[in-house]
Amino acid sequence: MNDGSLRKFYGWFTFLGLLVGVLVVVGYYRDEHRPWKDYQRKFIQEEIRRASTPEQKMLAQRTPVEIRQVLLPELNRVDRCTTCHLAVEDPSYGGFAQPLAYNPLHDRHPFDKFGCTICHRGQGRATTTEDAHGHVAHWDEPMLPQKYIQAACGQCHEASDNPAAPELARGNQLFETVGCRGCHKLGGVGGNLGPELDKVGARRSPDWLKQHFVEPSAVTPNSGMPPQKFAEPDLDAIVLFMLSQTGTNLPGFYASMKVIPSASEGRRLFQLKGCIGCHTVAGQGGKIGPVLDDVGLRRKPEWMMAHFRDPQSVTPGSVMPRFGFTEAESRALTEFLVHLRDQQVALNIPALMAPADRGREIFRKYGCAGCHGPEGKGGIPNPNAKTAQQVPGLSFVADSYTKPELKKMISNGRREIDALDPKRPAPPLYMPAWGSTIKDAELDDLVAYLFSLKPKGEELGF
Secondary structure (H helix, E strand, C coil), X not given: CCHHHHHCCHHHHHHHHHHHHHHHHHHHHHHHCCHHHHHHHXXXXXXHHHCCCHHHHXXXXXXXXXXXXXXXXXXXXXECHHHCCCCCCCHHHCXXXXXXXXXXXXXXXXXXXXXXXXXXXXXXXXXCHHHHHCCCCCCCCCCCCHHHHHHHHHHCCCCCCCCCCHHHHHHHHHHHHCCHXXXXXXXXXXXXXXXXXXXXXXXXXXXXXXXXXXXXXXXXCCCCCCCCCCCXXXXXXXXXXXXXXXXXCCCHHHHCCCCCCCHHHHHHHHHHCCHHHCCEECCEECCCCCCCCCHHHHCCHHXXXXXXXXXXXXXXXXXCCCCCCCHHHHHHHHHHHHCCCCHHHHCCCHHHCCHHHHHHHHHHHXXXXXXXCHHXXXXXXXXXXXXXXXXXXXXXXXXXXXXXXXXXXXXXXXXXXXXXXXXXXXXXXXXXXXXXCCCHHHHHHHHHHHHHCCCCCXXXXX
């Protein structure tokens, strides 16, 4: 190819050279003016302005503009949030607008141990606002709105026993009292009419959950779930509790924080471990171990905690097994026993309650109110059901069954519900078989409670 034939490409070579040069300049400009760099420069200027000595001013001027990140190998996370949020640990930035705002909770959850996304969610490796906040396609964990931030506490702490997250505890209480477990499993306990909820918080947005509670069929066509008539604060609380159910399995340090020491958590452990089988409380219980009513007067808290850690080392020859309690669990049990003289605490132990009272707790525990209504009064819609198109109440169940018959019916369930119109879809709600879930002793207490629902005087024909 001669010079003449090459000349016709000179114009293209010149154009492409200029284009590459322009792209390099544009790329350099864009890289120099990334939003996170602008935030860091503003932070540096603020630090220079605040400097009260030449040394402080020089130190501020030397602050590098760079990506900052927190490595969390235990959580398999890399959080770069502090690239923009540089003042999160500096109380003097209290009241500043984001991203230069102080986080007053950093002392409880230090960033070098927790990072940011474990609580706030979002995309920790990202360096742009939209990407980092997770409001982009193909990212399933957008940042939690501030009104639902307590949902994150449920990953490391018991929802029902965290004083710092009252709305989470309230949502948990609502979940249990309105009977959601009657249709849904959570933690392996509950019915099979609806989907399991262990990971619902990782799959659904707050708006979806809220709409599903208000009008289930609007987001899930043909849903058998009735609309839930929550007041707005209660609706937000139960949505928050659902958001906390992410199914996240956290490693040792974080999992060890599940129990926050308190008398109520100690009572739960006391019940769970069957302590009443060996120890007497309020005149009831086993005789193998000592009476515990006044143990708070006889023993110091330090002695109790050491005993829970290793009974043999404190009381040689003790037959009490070594349960392997964590430090937090030992402290919670100690708190419970120290306050055991408060009869209100002691008498709440289910083993000391009458069968019908224990049955009421079982009715609540397994979510029976979800279909049969609070206190078994019924009224939950069941479209096309022959019995008034609703789930029947239980106030007069004692008139239709003997106790053995009712126990058998609960164990075996009843899938076939008579349809009002055979040509229409079958009623969506039915009685699941609870025999593999509810223990035999619990069934006896539940039946006792259901029989107690019959209005007083009815047995006399009034």
